[in-house]
Amino acid sequence: MKAMVFTKFGPPQSVLQLQEIPQPKPQDHQVLVKIHTSAINDYDWSMVRGKPYLYRLMYGLGKPKIPVPGMELAGTVEALGPEVTSFKKGDQVYGDTSAYGFGTFAEHLCIHENALVHKPANMSFEEAASISHASMLALQGLRDLGKIQEGQQILINGGGGGVGTFGLQIAKQYNAEVTGVDTGEKLNMMKDLGFDYVLDYRQQDFTRKGQQYDLILDCKTTRSPFAYLRSLKPKGRYITVGGALPRLLQMFLLKGFINRFSQKTLDILPLKPNKGLEYINQLYENDQIKCIIDGPYPLSEVPRAIQYFGEGKHAGKVVISVCDP
Numbered sequence: 001m002k003a004m005v006f007t008k009f010g011p012p013q014s015v016l017q018l019q020e021i022p023q024p025k026p027q028d029h030q031v032l033v034k035i036h037t038s039a040i041n042d043y044d045w046s047m048v049r050g051k052p053y054l055y056r057l058m059y060g061l062g063k064p065k066i067p068v069p070g071m072e073l074a075g076t077v078e079a080l081g082p083e084v085t086s087f088k089k090g091d092q093v094y095g096d097t098s099a100y101g102f103g104t105f106a107e108h109l110c111i112h113e114n115a116l117v118h119k120p121a122n123m124s125f126e127e128a129a130s131i132s133h134a135s136m137l138a139l140q141g142l143r144d145l146g147k148i149q150e151g152q153q154i155l156i157n158g159g160g161g162g163v164g165t166f167g168l169q170i171a172k173q174y175n176a177e178v179t180g181v182d183t184g185e186k187l188n189m190m191k192d193l194g195f196d197y198v199l200d201y202r203q204q205d206f207t208r209k210g211q212q213y214d215l216i217l218d219c220k221t222t223r224s225p226f227a228y229l230r231s232l233k234p235k236g237r238y239i240t241v242g243g244a245l246p247r248l249l250q251m252f253l254l255k256g257f258i259n260r261f262s263q264k265t266l267d268i269l270p271l272k273p274n275k276g277l278e279y280i281n282q283l284y285e286n287d288q289i290k291c292i293i294d295g296p297y298p299l300s301e302v303p304r305a306i307q308y309f310g311e312g313k314h315a316g317k318v319v320i321s322v323c324d325p
């Protein structure tokens with residue numbers, strides 16, 4: 001089968017190569033999936049470059065531990081391990097595989113059945129590949145940790161990316177008033193999608209505008225915890241899903257102290273892959289959520305697509321077309 005393989009860390013376009021590798025066989029609880037589509041994520045950008053260096057503790061110290069990147073898939077079940085109970089051959093599935101392994105930039109993957117859910121029949125493979133990771137960060141950030149309430153004023157920092165575009169649509173289920181912060185070129189798309197207000201982070205610092213929010217969902221975390229506190233209403237909550245490592249460490253070290261002595265809450269989301277996908281499926285089936293897709297690009301263009309993602313040139317989710325259904 002064809003797969004996008006790397007054997008050393010470096011710029012995606014220098015180290016990733018499309019190669020023929022043996023097709024795996026499913027063991028025990030594993031399902032063999034023929035992958036139709038995948039999507040690019042922050043994990044791929046970090047894993048392939050081995051940066052930030054701290055991440056090499058996960059991805060391999062000197063050279064990559066995982067030969068094929070990619071952590072989202074949509075595809076068809078082709079074979080089953082002897083212990084599989086949730087799926088049968090021919091089922092259409094999708095999911096974020098990161099809790100069980102990587103390797104979705106390939107024509108096939110053997111993965112634990114718990115990494116997959118059934119794909120609604122009316123959802124395309126492109127849409128399915130774009131949903132599992134970003135929508136779960138948004139849902140778990142806003143609903144589970146952020147305790148979103150009807151009619152709140154919410155700000156999404158990084159609103160034009162994968163998490164932000166799903167975050168807006170989830171927040172609108174609660175009739176929230178939503179401000180999105182991102183780069184100038186993405187602001188029109190964000191307005192069209194339904195953000196009430198948009199801000200260009202290159203022109204304005206939202207933490208210095210004097211405006212306060214009930215809930216902030218941050219995909220970028222580039223400022224100190226005290227800057228975010230300034231932008232929260234008295235009982236407001238700030239949830240980060242990711243961002244600059246030094247800022248996340250600062251948040252991790254200070255949030256316990258701040259939360260104890262303030263009515264405001266700061267928190268970091270630890271993602272539980274696929275937990276809540278049934279809610280997103282329901283929204284999709286009721287026509288209450290749509291996927292913002294950049295692409296799809298062919299498997300051979302994964303190196304360029306990862307670079308493009310890393311440079312922040314994309315809008316919504318960058319989707320890869322692997323094999324035709």
Ligand SMILES: NC(=O)c1ccc[n+]([C@@H]2O[C@H](COP(=O)([O-])OP(=O)(O)OC[C@H]3O[C@@H](n4cnc5c(N)ncnc54)[C@H](OP(=O)(O)O)[C@@H]3O)[C@@H](O)[C@H]2O)c1
Pocket residue numbers: 041042043134137157158159160161162163164181182183186201219220222240241242243268269270271272309311312313314316
């Ligand atoms: N919590 C967890 O367990 C977990 C697990 C996996 C991943 N993550 C994290 O989740 C996040 C994924 O976000 P995503 O997929 O939505 O990323 P994304 O698609 O890259 O979106 C981020 C958006 O933020 C914009 N942006 C860049 N710098 C900004 C700034 N200073 N202020 C405001 N906006 C800015 C980017 O635009 P430009 O770059 O064009 O300016 C981009 O549109 C990442 O931080 C990732 O590390 C968390």
